[in-house]
Amino acid sequence: MIKRLLDLGTPGLLFPMIQSVEEETTVIMQIETIDALERAEAIAAVGGVDGIFFGPADIAAAMNIIYDKKEHG
Numbered sequence: 001m002i003k004r005l006l007d008l009g010t011p012g013l014l015f016p017m018i019q020s021v022e023e024e025t026t027v028i029m030q031i032e033t034i035d036a037l038e039r040a041e042a043i044a045a046v047g048g049v050d051g052i053f054f055g056p057a058d059i060a061a062a063m064n065i066i067y068d069k070k071e072h073g
Contacts, residue, residue, distance in 0.1 A: 032058035
């Protein structure tokens, strides 16, 4: 459900009725397009973002490259 909302372009999400939380929650952004790849440093600099995951198959598809997991790990 969360992925669908983010894919639709929602600018933020609110999680109501949270009763507890781990001491620290990690926020990782997934980079999947050429535009996002070009903005990766700016995305990483957003407050609260702990890391970035690069989706190699998605980025390859955006670049019209066939991603071969056997070849690229």
